[in-house]
Amino acid sequence: MKKGFTFSYLLLLLLTCGSCCAQETPSFKVDFSISGRNEKEVLEPGFKHWIIHEGKSQETTIDGVTCSVHTEDGKLVAWWNKTYVRDAANAAQNGRLSYDGLTLTSKDYGTFSICLEGLPKGKHRIQTYHNCWENPARFYATPMTVTCNGKVMHSNVVSTFGQAIAANTCILTTEFNVKKKGERICLTFTTSPENAGQAEEGKQAFKSPLCNGFELNTPEILKQAKAPYPTSGDLHADGDEKQILLQWEAANEQVKEHRLYLALSADELASLKKPTAVLPANENQYLLKDIYSMNTYFWRVDEVYTNGKVTPGLVWHFKPRQLAFPGAEGYGRFAQGGRGGIVYHVTNLSSERIPGSFLYGLLDVEGPRTIVFDVSGIIDMKFQAIFVPPYTTIAAQTAPGKGICLQHSNINIGADGICRFVRAKRGFGITGNAMGVAGTDHTIVDHCTATWGTDETVSGRGAKNVSFQYCMIAEPLGITGHTGYPAGKNHGYAATIDGKIGSWHHNLIAHSYGRNFSMGGGMDGTNTAIGQLDIFNNVVYNWCIRTTDGNAHEVNFVNNYYKMGPMSRRTTLFTQQYERAGSAWSVWRAYVSGNVRENLDGSLSPDKQGDTYAIQVSRGAKTPDYETVVDQPFYPSHASIQAAEHAYKIVLSDVGATMPIRDDQHQRIIREVLEGTYTYTGSKTGYSGQIDHEQDAGGFEEYPFMQRPEGYDSDQDGMPDWWEKLIGSNAQKANHNDDPDHDGWTLLEDYLEFLAHPYLLIPAGSQASFDAAICFKGFDKQPVFSINSQSDIFAAEIDNSLIKVNAKEKGLGKIVMKVTDAQGDSFEQTLNIAICE
Template sequence: SPGKHTMATYHSSFWKDPLPPFDILIHGALRHSAGRPSLRVTNDADAAVAYFEIRDSDTRPIVIDFVAKDSTDDGARSTALKHVVLNGIELDGTNPLSRARVPQPLDGDEHVAASPTLSWRPAAAAVAHDLYFGTSQSVVAAATHRSPEYLGRVSDARHTCAAKEPNAEYFWRVDEVHGEHAEEVITGDVWRFRVRHLAFPTAEGYGRFARGGRGGRVLEVTNLNDSGPGSLREAVEAEGARTVVFRVSGLITLESKLIVRHPYLTIAGQTAPGKGICLRKFNLGVIGAHDVVIRYLRVRPGDLSGVTLDGMGLASGDHCIIDHCSISWTLDEAFSSRAAKNITFQRSLISEALNVAGHKNYKPGTQHGYAASIGGDIGSFHHNLLAHCAGRNWSLAGGLDKAGVHTGRLDIRNNVVYNWSHRTTDGGAMQVNFVNNYYKPGPSSKVFHVLKPERNLGFGPQDYFVEGNVMEGRYDASLRWEGVIKPRDEELDDFIHETPFFPSYVVTEPANVAFESVLADVGCNLPVLDDHDARVMEEVRNGTCTFRGSVTQLPGLPDSQQDVGGWEEYPELSRTEEWDSDHDGLPDAWEMANGTNPSSPANDFGDANADPDGDGYTLLEDYLNSITAKPG
């Protein structure tokens, strides 16, 4: 529109060498002489900024030129070309350098500790700060000194607030006060955060604060179809916060991969009747989604699809947790979590990865019965059972960053591993806590170490904290590093440290106690433990196996699901209409016992999303957690 406007432009180079200063011309006339672009910054607030006025007459297009100066002086990039970099434009805002910036908590952070201290980077010339805080973005944006959202004028760039409710959204704004007499106030941006809460009472590790579908819709799985209304696929692929409950039990034959791409999802497999749910033919995994909770599912693809498949995964996921799931009969690895952040894989059972089964990347006859390739920053893997998998028990897949340096921080503790073949735990990551794991050789086991770090110093450091691990019949927890393979030309104390790199946030047990704890509670054991998992757990306890691979004849390592009898019967049972007549995820009997309305209008989830006791869990979560609560 005609009149005066402002423009802020952002300039940061990702080249190796600095770029020259530049001028900004409007219609050929110098308007602003800028400094040098910033170099390889990772925060917008650290980028070089130019701020200037534009006058629009509405009679001709505005022509703005960015012109690099000579690039041969004071260390700037020497080149025949004069480079200018422009990363972003902001119209009709205040000067970014006069505003409060770099908020903590970060704008949009949904996993903030209760009662956080708000802080920010103040403008260099600010003499004070006006602080606003509330639960409505529009209200905070429009608030004035007379509004209840105004917390006052503060001198420090920090303030502790009373935000505690995990089901609320919090918004705040900092206006910077300038001038000798505080005569100028620069309105700040509105920032948002939410308070974290455990995904469920027994959630541990770095994925424990996954929000899942809390506060959203309830989607019911009412049939065993691959797709369409009432299917698991339709619920998983939906958008928005959602909790998936099951009104049906049985075997779901997937006709393609089932991928979680949208955040805020809870899959509550414990709600299924009968023997629960088992997925076959294809797999289930998260790709790039955040705040996902998956509990009490079985994924047993088998070799039906003719495709090289894994079982479950959290690739590039953030704040996700998988709990009490069972994975078996995969052609690739059973589980993968490369490039993930803030994840937990707990109390889950990986078994019988198919060994010589025609993996597409290997010669015919090659063994590939692999359990898991795990990455994460930070990834927690605890109280899991890995049984009858030839290798990658675990494979540490920390990966490399864009500079080719090792990444990944992994916490691996209190896991039980049984009857591998030629590989136990190997690979590498930047930092690994490897604590109190229990390894039990089986009839196919050929190697007897617990950890083989595959270090390559050309890719940067790769360090470990190792303590309390056991190899049954070989060495106990008192021999601290006994089961660690020493790389060539290195000593163990070159890379094994005396203290953990980061806390685990896991209730940790001695390895022999974890062995019993895991066998007592692992895998998809709700609504019931199936025959497959019961057999595997009995074999682990007794040190035996029942079957051999049809190709290799290796004990306990199947080459096809048919080697162990294939899928057992999972009866198709459905809940009656009276089970949950208003379809809000809360059974009628539970609602009547707890004083809520079993006949809410359609799509009314008010009861399900209420939190009358203020404990941070909605009533729906209270119900889901009551199903999984252990006696005593």
């Protein structure tokens, strides 16, 4: 399997590697980090990673320089503030550097040294960072004394607190001369009770010396421009208006002018001889126009001082955001997926990590990837918990025949992931979920089906910017011998969700005992509520004892439709639960509007406090002394929102893995919701609609094996030859990452979007038909169908719901199908047309 990287992805990797070879005057940056953590979590980009293990001393070699740390006062250790490091806003600045670092295990006064050996003769500069990671409301810093080979260089140094921007931390610049090759240079940092500093009321002293990291022989940090916008490394910068206002802060008041350099690669930036713009000291912004989401922009600002000296700036980079696909909504809508990466073909149904298998494509291929399926059938995932790597698109709409079903699944979509049209069905066996987006960021799951989970069917715990849209969550299994509960416990739960912000919309939950949804409102490291959930236009049918409950810091609960079924007991749709969870200063509030409960007699109950929504105080918690339900939404939804009754019809028409076709379980669930009925009963619970084993519902249905024929995609770029001929592309040369119309989506993504809707492939001069009724099942009250198409390559007409197409000449087109029902509600879907030779 050919392995590859996108240019921007490779460059991001290189930026984290630092200098790769020894220089005449070594220059590098070092970040002291806590052990046992993921590198991406704690390593500041552009810095060398020095993981500190507890002990008296430690040594490493960087670019031919032997670097060591040691102490005679107890042991060295690295520590951190987990909350501050993990905060996305801090990480977007320099929080991975400034909120962890080297200190002493004793947490008492003492001394440690940073020593360098192997420097060439001459003048050198070391700059050390000192920002305390503790809460400034509880701690103050003890002054430090710093010596270089015994000579006092800095006195009464007080570390900063709460600085995510590196240039705003306490930075000590120490210059020294190496008189002979091999001379050992030691910086020693000391705190003592004799210089304990000024005690602050209500706070305790941070007594030990500390250091977050250092830079050797780099430009003076305090003389460099800082605080860029977009923040460096932002791959979702807001350039929706095709322009971005670049901004930064001047280094200090002695700056005379700013020289801005801008390029499309780091190498190009380094080679520029003339600045892109020269700006006066009071003008620290520049309007960048005609931006393009496929580009990664590299820039720096060199500061020119009144004395004529120039301090080169840091290299910053960003990338404009782009919708994951047309129709992507909510806070995960800018997921990048595998855009710009390789194409991986699933060519077999093996459950092993061998070339051509789905697991191999997930776990053994490097870099951004788009996974397409050349086969249909069942892939047994063997209950493995699979965490999909970042920058992956799973395009299950590409499978032939009936499509793909992941049996015994537990697949968690990773950061910047796009997952569409996947069927994840777990089934009886090892306790676990069917699928999820737990702990991820900038991720979207669209038109997927998740069923038969045995813990909960979907998990979204710890997620950040995510969208889970137009998905079906159905028939979580009830009594299955859950490993975390006593025998006989019914754990047929739909989903625990989270986000910051998490968009959970236009989903269907059916035949679920509880957690419909459970709001697993996230906490930060201080146990303060931070979760934000946007829950709208969902349909829930035939729950039992629990609907949507739990809590989060801020929740929009808007225009959801809850339809009682034969096992529904609870009538409250939304319950904010206060259970002594979180810190005393946590706030949990909700905006509730437009939700509807359909009762067993068919009547509708609108939002009403004490009926459809309520608060619940338990476990010794105090009743909140603040307003728990507010009258305005907390944030925009970035999505189309319909009235609950209208959304009910749309969801039942267009939810779940609809492509390449709707499977039997899908069609049954939709019918049961529409009719308010059920087909199967739990073999252990006896509940109507909730099953305890997939065999209660007949087991896994058949998905016949089909395989694309030889030569279907000659250049293996994910686009079949017939498609490439239609668009005038070269079917013998992989060009999936081209974007000739400059719309930000690649040729491959254009093809994937074609397959995301019903379509007809018709030979020129032939006829074909399509029954639109399958796409509008939710509109069952006197539906009237119509079409709109303006095309020279085909003619189309409609008779009731049957669309007839007469193909004239080869090319691509589309028909907009529309339904309008007796209540005046309407909905449109696309029927794509491809006319081949």
